[in-house]
Amino acid sequence: MDNALFSRRRTERFAQLLDEANGGLRHHVRSRADDQLAPLVALSRQLGANPPNAEVDPEFRTGLRAMLLATADREGIGTTVAGPAERAATGRGSLLPAVTARRARARGAILVGIAAGAIAVSGISAASENAVPGDALYGMKRSTERAQLALASSEISRGQLFLDFARTRMAEASSLRGDRPGYRGVLDDMDVATRQGVSLLTGAAVRHADPAALNTVEAFLTGQRRTLDALTERGSRADQERTARSLVLLDLVAERTEALRAAIACGRSAGTASDDLGPTPGACA
Incomplete structure (x- = not known):
């Protein structure tokens, strides 16, 4: 099996599970990777429910925002699908394939997950400043x-x-x-x-x-x-x-x-x- 394809499917499934855990519509599919992804979904929910009580460095926040905007622009996340007139002008007569739309939504969910995870990690890092050998952090x-x-x-x-x-x-x-x-x-x-x-x-x-x-x-x-x-x-x-x-x-x-x-x-x-x-x-x- 193509490892890249397998990895992409896992990523898209992870995005779906995150979406469902946050109250989104359930997807009537089940993957063999669900059992492996379940702990990651549970961890993301815990981080969302109990965020670390720490200040985020303004420079980190600015850099993260620039990175996310650049990634969104590169991946085409948030781009409006062209209407009939635009498609006719560009010679594209077919609608955007459903799989492309799903991938765009999956990328958007992963991007949001990366942002939340990076901010959470920065908070955990701040909370670990007073840790000594033997401490969990x-x-x-x-x-x-x-x-x-x-x-x-x-x-x-x-x-x-x-x-x-x-x-x-x-x-x-x-x-x-x-x-x-x-x-x-x-x-x-x-x-x-x-x-x-x-x-x-x-x-x-x-x-x-x-x-x-x-x-x-x-x-x-x-x-x-x-x-x-x-x-x-x-x-x-x-x-x-x-x-x-x-x-x-x-x-x-x-x-x-x-x-x-x-x-x-x-x-x-x-x-x-x-x-x-x-x-x-x-x-x-």
Whole structure:
């Protein structure tokens, strides 16, 4: 069977089921895919009945509206069927086939479903901001971060995002009380984000011979060290040792940033090697 045809039929059937669930006319057909599509229809009804209590970003709303309008224009959704005079003028003497009309309605229903789903997902994303490891929405939170990275337009933007994520991991670590699992894993993720962000920003500073990107790193270090210092005596011995390793990393970042700033000032910023914190500084005379 043609996979494209099968997929189109599933899509059209899903649109019909959504239409019926929202009070539309019942279609006197039944598909073998109904049992598979039923959970999706139930989920869409739940999202419609209990929308997340979250504000939708105006920029997201504007971008979504532009995307939907472009899709509607491309697919011909909402286009008025030409009358007899117009059809005669264009040489089209036959009426629009019923299957084409059904496909147009199906596309319209799917388009509305995409809009509702995208807004719902954005609300769930906002609701997941305070999630910590073990919470149901934590996976959504991390997926949102990966989407932000994919949309970042420059190396500096990506570096700043990684440092923001490191701050987020720090906040998560601070909220994990007692022996709740996940503390050391969160610090592992925090250190990975720290290295990636620092590497991108120090690399940009060296390539442009401009220490402005280093200011971002230094501001990050100030807040991170203050919060991490408060965790040094908390938790088990293993947790305390893990906290100490993150503090060592911050010290290494501070040393690298200071050395790069001095190298840029003396015109010897282009080192011959690099590591997980970015380029190593050249020696000044």
